[in-house]
Amino acid sequence: MNRKEIFNSLETKSPAVLIVGGGINGVGVFRDLAANGVDVLLVERADFCSGSSAASSHMAHGGIRYLENGEFRLVREAVQERNRLIENAPHLVKPLPTVIPIFKFWSGLLNAPLKFLNLLDRPSERGAFVIKVGLVLYDAFTRGQGTVPTHKFYKREKALEEYPRLNPEIKYTAIYYDGSISSPERLTLELILDAEAEGDHANALNYCSLAGVNNGKVTLRDEETGRAYDLSPQLIINAAGPWIDTANRGMGIDKRYIGGTKGSHLVLHHDKLREAIGRNEFFFENKDGRIVLLFPFFDRVIIGTSDIPIEDPDDARCTEEEVDYFIDLVARVFPDIKVSREHIVFRFSGVRPLEYSQAKTTGQISRDHSLFEDRFGGIPVYSLVGGKWTTYRAFAEQVTDRALTFLGLTRKRGTQDTPIGGGRDFPWTGYALIEFLNRVERETGLGGLEPKRLFDKYGTRALEYATHIVKASDKKLTSLPAWSYREIEYLAHKEKVIHLDDLLLRRSTLAWLGVITPENLVEVAGVLGEALGWDDRKKDDEVNRAASILKDRHGVNLDDYA
Numbered sequence: 403m404n405r406k407e408i409f410n411s412l413e414t415k416s417p418a419v420l421i422v423g424g425g426i427n428g429v430g431v432f433r434d435l436a437a438n439g440v441d442v443l444l445v446e447r448a449d450f451c452s453g454s455s456a457a458s459s460h461m462a463h464g465g466i467r468y469l470e471n472g473e474f475r476l477v478r479e480a481v482q483e484r485n486r487l488i489e490n491a492p493h494l495v496k497p498l499p500t501v502i503p504i505f506k507f508w509s510g511l512l513n514a515p516l517k518f519l520n521l522l523d524r525p526s527e528r529g530a531f532v533i534k535v536g537l538v539l540y541d542a543f544t545r546g547q548g549t550v551p552t553h554k555f556y557k558r559e560k561a562l563e564e565y566p567r568l569n570p571e572i573k574y575t576a577i578y579y580d581g582s583i584s585s586p587e588r589l590t591l592e593l594i595l596d597a598e599a600e601g602d603h604a605n606a607l608n609y610c611s612l613a614g615v616n617n618g619k620v621t622l623r624d625e626e627t628g629r630a631y632d633l634s635p636q637l638i639i640n641a642a643g644p645w646i647d648t649a650n651r652g653m654g655i656d657k658r659y660i661g662g663t664k665g666s667h668l669v670l671h672h673d674k675l676r677e678a679i680g681r682n683e684f685f686f687e688n689k690d691g692r693i694v695l696l697f698p699f700f701d702r703v704i705i706g707t708s709d710i711p712i713e714d715p716d717d718a719r720c721t722e723e724e725v726d727y728f729i730d731l732v733a734r735v736f737p738d739i740k741v742s743r744e745h746i747v748f749r750f751s752g753v754r755p756l757e758y759s760q761a762k763t764t765g766q767i768s769r770d771h772s773l774f775e776d777r778f779g780g781i782p783v784y785s786l787v788g789g790k791w792t793t794y795r796a797f798a799e800q801v802t803d804r805a806l807t808f809l810g811l812t813r814k815r816g817t818q819d820t821p822i823g824g825g826r827d828f829p830w831t832g833y834a835l836i837e838f839l840n841r842v843e844r845e846t847g848l849g850g851l852e853p854k855r856l857f858d859k860y861g862t863r864a865l866e867y868a869t870h871i872v873k874a875s876d877k878k879l880t881s882l883p884a885w886s887y888r889e890i891e892y893l894a895h896k897e898k899v900i901h902l903d904d905l906l907l908r909r910s911t912l913a914w915l916g917v918i919t920p921e922n923l924v925e926v927a928g929v930l931g932e933a934l935g936w937d938d939r940k941k942d943d944e945v946n947r948a949a950s951i952l953k954d955r956h957g958v959n960l961d962d963y964a
């Protein structure tokens with residue numbers, strides 16, 4: 403059903419399950435319930451994957467450092483889920499070699515026991531011994547799966563041979579594997595499209611919020627028209643991330659579940675730094691044990707992250723102090739590479755929806771997930787607190803099992819081995835990829851580098867895109883020659899694009915890579931506007947809206963507009 407049809411259907415009937423929040427946790431449950439035939443509606447007050455789920459460090463990871471907190475169950479689950487993501491969404495999640503530069507041998511030994519005794523104010527830097535123990539355990543959790551190689555340890559000489567620009571003061575480097583998620587936003591969207599493809603019983607609306615209650619019913623508001631809809635579902639799943647407590651309060655549930663911490667990142671356009679890290683993530687800590695990462699993101703580098711308590715998640719912005727902190731930290735690992743503010747092309751910041759806790763340091767707050775149950779009138783409300791991007795599927799499975807039991811249904815399908823979006827029928831070998839690209843060319847006539855360009859973005863859904871593109875005459879955008887009119891048109895019609903910023907920030911990585919200019923902003927708005935039937939005034943409004951979001955939230959200053 404399209405947006406209008408979904409809203410029309412709400413005039414006459416309520417879904418069995420209402421999910422509030424279109425971040426990865428809400429979407430994970432949506433996909434699982436849809437696969438099991440449940441009548442479910444997901445509403446997201448802004449665009450899908452625009453809250454915490456868009457602020458992540460882009461890692462599908464087991465969380466090696468959580469071992470120190472004794473969170474063995476979480477780490478085991480997370481490494482298994484990391485492997486599943488690599489297998490089910492290989493077009494967007496790839497194995498990520500991760501290098502830890504190590505400056506000490508014994509340091510950090512007391513972190514874990516002191517944490518256990520709750521005597522730790524500040525963790526100390528982890529040395530080679532502690533890291534080795536952690537990596538042995540980490541490998542043990544997935545022994546036999548073989549999705550990623552096991553860890554290695556290099557002494558100083560070998561490490562400097564491999565990574566010549568590394569700080570010569572290092573004593574060792576450890577190399578282990580996690581996963582990188584190139585576009586968490588596209589992955590979330592593809593899960594939604596897969597869920598909706600199950601049938602008319604599963605529908606998702608962006609720009610639609612849980613706005614309050616009315617006469618024992620919950621009220622949804624279409625944020626585009628202001629129109630309200632009163633519903634009485636049998637079950638409400640509150641997956642509003644850092645906004646869970648606020649959403650609950652709207653239903654008269656006065657509980658404190660969230661004690662979130664803010665984390666920020668920068669995207670740098672710095673060729674020397676990008677070359678120095680190669681295809682590796684560098685994962686290290688500063689002298690007081692706080693974790694920092696340098697992450698290869700296309701031809702850019704992401705650097706993050708901070709961990710700062712915050713009250714209102716809407717206030718999360720990357721501050722100038724955080725920028726100084728990140729810039730200084732690069733020097734610890736690559737002392738002869740100078741980074742300055744000119745290299746920053748994008749900033750992002752968000753709140754980890756962690757469970758409220760009295761822990762002494764933010765790093766000690768558990769990253770595990772929990773489900774809490776309350777009631778709105780007679781309707782159960784499940785709050786999905788905490789969790790990691792990586793473990794969304796396992797969390798969703800637990801929530802879905804409970805929801806199915808409540809609804810008196812039995813599970814028909816699991817999601818462990820279900821491919822996601824363009825990960826379906828994935829060509830795993832070089833030969834299979836050539837076959838696939840030839841097939842796209844044969845079936846659509848789209849030749850040259852185009853099939854590969856589409857495959858890199860959309861995986862095997864490239865065929866769908868190519869089929870649409872060739873159905874009418876097409877041309878490239880003047881200011882963004884890597885994009886064509888018909889590709890944008892397809893995104894607009896198939897991928898629930900409502901605003902220009904949805905396309906720039908979440909259906910593509912254009913804004914993330916720092917390639918938006920006043921010229922291409924206007925041109926993309928024009929093409930998108932044609933597809934969505936915008937008049938000139940609406941196009942101007944969208945350009946202004948996107949420019950102001952880019953400036954306010956992402957530090958991107960498009961002087962002519964913001």
Ligand SMILES: Cc1cc2nc3c(=O)[nH]c(=O)nc-3n(C[C@H](O)[C@H](O)[C@H](O)COP(=O)(O)OP(=O)(O)OC[C@H]3O[C@@H](n4cnc5c(N)ncnc54)[C@H](O)[C@@H]3O)c2cc1C
Pocket residue numbers: 422423424425426427428445446447448449450451452453454455456457458459460461462463610611612613641642643644645649664665666707752753754755786788789790791792793
């Ligand atoms: C800085 C940082 C780095 C991280 N790095 C990683 C990492 O590398 N790997 C990893 O596995 N995890 C990472 N995480 C954790 C992970 O990103 C989060 O745990 C996860 O994204 C939480 O998803 P969520 O769906 O619960 O919340 P969200 O993504 O915030 O989704 C909640 C949604 O609810 C919507 N909403 C709120 N109120 C309403 C309402 N009234 N009506 C309708 N919708 C509403 C919001 O707009 C929001 O989109 C990181 C988190 C942060 C902040």
